[in-house]
Amino acid sequence: MPATSALADHIAGIRLVDNHVHGYWLTPGDRKRFENGLNEANTEPLADFDSGFDTQLGFAVRAHCAPPLGLSKHVDPQGYWERRSELTEDQLARVFLPAAGVSDWLVDTGLPGAIAGLPEMADASGGAVGEIVRLEQVAEQAAAAPGDYVEAFRRTLHERTKTIVLLHCYPYEREAGYLAQAFNNVHLDVGLSINHLGARAEAFIARTLELAPFRKILYSSDAFGPAELHYLGSVLWRAGMAAVLSGFVARGQWSENDAIAVADLPGRDNARRVYRLS
Numbered sequence: 129m130p131a132t133s134a135l136a137d138h139i140a141g142i143r144l145v146d147n148h149v150h151g152y153w154l155t156p157g158d159r160k161r162f163e164n165g166l167n168e169a170n171t172e173p174l175a176d177f178d179s180g181f182d183t184q185l186g187f188a189v190r191a192h193c194a195p196p197l198g199l200s201k202h203v204d205p206q207g208y209w210e211r212r213s214e215l216t217e218d219q220l221a222r223v224f225l226p227a228a229g230v231s232d233w234l235v236d237t238g239l240p241g242a243i244a245g246l247p248e249m250a251d252a253s254g255g256a257v258g259e260i261v262r263l264e265q266v267a268e269q270a271a272a273a274p275g276d277y278v279e280a281f282r283r284t285l286h287e288r289t290k291t292i293v294l295l296h297c298y299p300y301e302r303e304a305g306y307l308a309q310a311f312n313n314v315h316l317d318v319g320l321s322i323n324h325l326g327a328r329a330e331a332f333i334a335r336t337l338e339l340a341p342f343r344k345i346l347y348s349s350d351a352f353g354p355a356e357l358h359y360l361g362s363v364l365w366r367a368g369m370a371a372v373l374s375g376f377v378a379r380g381q382w383s384e385n386d387a388i389a390v391a392d393l394p395g396r397d398n399a400r401r402v403y404r405l406s
């Protein structure tokens with residue numbers, strides 16, 4: 129389905145708010161670390177027979193992250209790795225973060241490791257940065273507080289947040305969409321899944337545009353580690369939104385103007401409202 133041009137142009141130009149993202153690596157690493165960085169679910173090193181390149185995310189990296197490094201699209205894994213190895217992680221961040229077209233990065237600093245913090249993210253991207261706090265961190269603080277846990281959790285939650293954003297919803301994005309419709313304060317974040325689903329991200333985006341009210345869906349990359357992920361989330365989201373929304377327009381279900389207006393909501397407007405960005 130070719131994207132209608134005004135809609136595709138608009139989506140390509142949206143200055144995104146990446147509402148849930150982590151830092152990029154600060155220290156050099158070997159190919160094994162890189163391939164492990166393309167895997168979210170396995171906390172162990174990948175098996176010897178396995179490769180992070182032989183995944184939807186690995187294919188998406190070769191398709192979309194090769195050209196910004198001066199390589200041809202779909203370059204072979206070894207060629208990609210060799211070119212990547214010529215640059216430091218900081219240099220890679222200075223290629224990929226500005227290219228993401230993100231105006232505001234809301235950084236979850238709660239994960240361990242030698243990864244970029246707020247100053248490095250601001251410097252490499254040229255965008256604005258802010259810090260966000262996950263509910264798990266609230267739970268940890270409540271557990272450490274003296275007295276009743278439930279009361280401490282409620283108090284901490286009330287002090288720190290009134291809005292809930294459901295993260296990492298895959299494969300429950302439809303359930304999350306139902307909850308977003310059922311509760312005023314529940315929102316649905318599309319991060320992580322889009323990167324890891326690669327060529328199937330479009331189908332995921334289509335499912336988020338079912339029950340969830342459009343003002344309850346938020347874009348993020350949920351990138352962590354390889355700077356490619358900070359860029360790839362944006363590329364795949366824009367391509368998926370353009371394909372899905374242009375499909376609605378082509379079938380006469382939506383007007384193109386409506387599709388253009390809706391694209392801004394998960395892309396930036398909803399996050400600006402939820403996080404009160406000026």
Ligand SMILES: [Zn+2]
Pocket residue numbers: 148149150236350
């Ligand atoms: Zn995360």
